[in-house]
Amino acid sequence: MAVIIENSIWEPNPYLFIFIFLSCFLSILLLPYASKNSSTRAPSPFDHGFSSSFSSFQRKFLLLYSLASVMEGLWSVYGEFEYTYRGVSREQIVLSLCVGYAASLFVGSFLGVLSDLIGQKKVCMTFCIIHLVTAVWKRISVHQSLFITSIGLSLATSIFSFSFETWMVHHHEKQGQRQDMLSDTFWLMTVFESVSLIGNQMLVNSLVGDNVKRNMFSPSTVAVFLALICLTFVTKGWTEASQRIELEDYRTSFSAYIFSDKRIWLLAWAQASIHFSVAFFWILWAPTLVADGREVHLGLIYPCLLGSRILGSSLFPWLMGGTSSLRTEDCLLYCFVISGLVISIVAFDYQDLGVLVMLFSMFHACVGLIVPLLARLRTMYVPNKLRGGMISLSLAPANAAILFFLLQGGYYRRIENSVILAFAALGLFTSAGSMYALKRWGKHPYQTWQKQ
Secondary structure, three states: OOOOOOOOOOOHHHHHHHHHHHHHHHHOOOHHHHHHOOOOOOOOOOOOOHHHHHHHHHHHHHHHHHHHHHHHHHHHHHHHHHHHHHHHHHHHHHHHHHHHHHHHHHOHHHHHHHHHHHOOOHHHHHHHHHHHHHHHHHHHHOOOOHHHHHHHHHHHHHHHHHHHHHHHHHHHHHHHOOOHHHHHHHHHHHHHHHHHHHHHHHHHHHHHHHOOHHHHHHHHHHHHHHHHHHHHHHHHHOOOOOOOOOHHHHHHHHHHHHHHOOOHHHHHHHHHHHHHHHHHHHHHHHHHHHHOOOOOHHHHHHHHHHHHHHHHOHHHHHHOOOOOOOOOHHHHHHHHHHHHHHHHHHHOOOOOHHHHHHHHHHHHHHHHHHHHHHHHHHHHHHHHHHHHHHHHHHHHHHHHHHHHHHHHHHHOOOOOOOHHHHHHHHHHHHHHHHHHHHHHOOOOOOOOOOOO
């Protein structure tokens, strides 16, 4: 008698999608009512107390930021599938990642300084042009250079990490708006980015469809279209006051306000650790889930993770509003500890898929809250004219560590994935310690907030 072995593909429980959606929806929907019942409330983004000029700018900015997020997400969703379809080996993929992170380390680290010197508009235009050139190259080239594409996209990602935030903060300062309005834009940026990435996955799946050979270049065509839209918007719809800074003055200010301030070093370490952890999460999450030959529907898990990130970001106004007594540093400390514990459990090679997805979702909920909280701290501690340089240079240690572990663990296979995850967890725990020290070391020197 023949034995029939059924191969089932693991999928998350459908109720998980409903839970995440309802939680995000209620968290955002009930925010105005909770704010109205608070006697010491900070205005929510739904209030009519915002100036019309700032509200108009915020809507346009979030639209542009969403389109830029879709461009960034096109390659993260579509890139690995394209490499597999073209028969690119694992070693070549890892080597292309190494080349990309090397570009981010040796070139991208200084793009933030360049943006502070020449203005954010030119750097954001460069971001659009890089995506445009890369998409056209992939569309028309018969023999594509994997490394050239990796370098271009890595530099674009480096620009994306600081340029739009810095632009928005400069415009906010120019209009003289309240700082709580700036905080609302921070968490909305994270929400819009996550929503854009989910929509991007749906877009790529619908474009490629079942006929992979015929529709392989469709995402590149969409990238060209989006890059042209963003470039037109930045060129025509963005007026930037000319405020060129001499290099010597910038160097003196950077040394005085960034390099000489131990609190900035603590903040930079926290930024580097979360950057390292998130980067390696996206590299290792799929291999972790499909280990030992398990079949998993990754396409359904991906929106769960991003939905968790939206949920984490939507908690920001609740925790930082007038009804909460938490300081920014306290909230970051708890988030770093929780995310460090989650990564530690994953590093011990936990095997149950349901628990792994739950842990991954918890990690992304923490990330969704950490990102706007760090942006809030940057506004408290970092002068706006130095913001881009501080962000890009603070990511240099993380990019160096990522490059090292990619070479040793991914290419030469001398380091296990669990060791890399343990190192990421250690960085998160030390970041919690840096937030504790940051709270004890004094006041916020540059900005006065309604609540520290």
